[in-house]
Amino acid sequence: SIPLSFFAGIGGASHEGVLVKGSNYLEAMSQTKYVVFDKTGTLTKGVFEVNGVHHSEMEEEKLLEYAALAESASSHPISRSIQRAYGKEIDRTRVSEIEEISGNGVTAKVDGKLVAAGNDKLMKRLGITPIACHSAGTIIHIAIDGKYMGHILISDVEKPTSKEAIRALKSAGIEKTVMLTGDAKRVADQVAEKLGLDEVYSELLPSDKVAQVERLLAEKPEKAKLAFVGDGINDAPVLGRADIGIAMGAMGSDAAIEAADVVLMDDDPLKIVKAIKISKKCIRIVY
Numbered sequence: 001s002i003p004l005s006f007f008a009g010i011g012g013a014s015h016e017g018v019l020v021k022g023s024n025y026l027e028a029m030s031q032t033k034y035v036v037f038d039k040t041g042t043l044t045k046g047v048f049e050v051n052g053v054h055h056s057e058m059e060e061e062k063l064l065e066y067a068a069l070a071e072s073a074s075s076h077p078i079s080r081s082i083q084r085a086y087g088k089e090i091d092r093t094r095v096s097e098i099e100e101i102s103g104n105g106v107t108a109k110v111d112g113k114l115v116a117a118g119n120d121k122l123m124k125r126l127g128i129t130p131i132a133c134h135s136a137g138t139i140i141h142i143a144i145d146g147k148y149m150g151h152i153l154i155s156d157v158e159k160p161t162s163k164e165a166i167r168a169l170k171s172a173g174i175e176k177t178v179m180l181t182g183d184a185k186r187v188a189d190q191v192a193e194k195l196g197l198d199e200v201y202s203e204l205l206p207s208d209k210v211a212q213v214e215r216l217l218a219e220k221p222e223k224a225k226l227a228f229v230g231d232g233i234n235d236a237p238v239l240g241r242a243d244i245g246i247a248m249g250a251m252g253s254d255a256a257i258e259a260a261d262v263v264l265m266d267d268d269p270l271k272i273v274k275a276i277k278i279s280k281k282c283i284r285i286v287y
């Protein structure tokens with residue numbers, strides 16, 4: 001039978017904006033030693049700013065328009081930022097055959113032309129050689145009908161409490177903090193360094209994120225538990241694989257909330273520390 005105080009713990013946690021889907025997760029959470037984070041939208045705001053449009057064969061405004069139209073069906077933070085930078089109403093009748101390739105980007109027919117917008121991986125898939133060298137931010141390459149047309153430079157910033165949350169997790173006895181991301185190594189390493197994470201793995205596809213979590217699960221001490229924190233549609237498989245899947249609810253996708261064991265009602269990374277502390281307190285009361 002489940003001790004009554006578990007329910008009290010779940011109830012108490014919910015008052016703090018921490019929704020736990022079962023008493024077993026409360027117990028597992030109290031034994032967390034590894035905390036693995038997704039980057040975009042979890043440790044960073046997930047609100048990219050467009051810093052520049054670099055074009056070669058086409059006017060800047062036109063390039064941005066093709067990119068925004070190709071990205072018009074996606075709710076990915078990168079798509080939203082490109083649509084925002086474009087700023088005009090999008091005529092969806094000009095767009096067809098939209099395909100979103102997770103961890104890569106999008107392709108779509110715009111005015112009958114095949115537009116691709118995404119990272120190096122996407123260009124490679126299409127046999128296109130991107131021409132761009134920048135030291136700051138994420139680069140979204142644009143190709144039209146197989147020809148390289150330029151790129152959009154975007155950047156995201158860390159959430160104001162991310163660094164403090166990593167430090168507080170360490171103080172609370174967490175042995176390892178890890179960041180997983182589909183973003184470029186250069187960008188990922190900068191963020192990890194700034195936040196003081198122990199390990200960082202970048203340029204990962206959703207399936208690579210699952211593989212990394214499986215590797216960490218095999219590596220960790222037997223009794224220790226691994227928590228994964230994410231918010232995106234892409235994160236659902238990883239949330240399911242971790243001992244404790246934690247979704248950041250306020251901006252999180254329905255798929256992530258569905259797959260999670262614990263849902264945080266807001267996007268503040270300090271809530272993760274709070275959740276672990278609540279679980280420990282509750283378990284102390286039970287035993």
Ligand code: ADP
Pocket residue numbers: 038039040071074076078079100101102103104105106117118119138139140180181182183184204206232234
């Ligand atoms: P993260 O792991 O940081 O949450 P994603 O897996 O969602 O990131 O995306 C990884 C990378 O794939 C992005 O940094 C970007 O280069 C590319 N990408 C993903 N979705 C899109 C999109 N809609 N448009 C352009 N590029 C994208």
Ligand code: MG
Pocket residue numbers: 038039040041231232234235
């Ligand atoms: Mg993400």
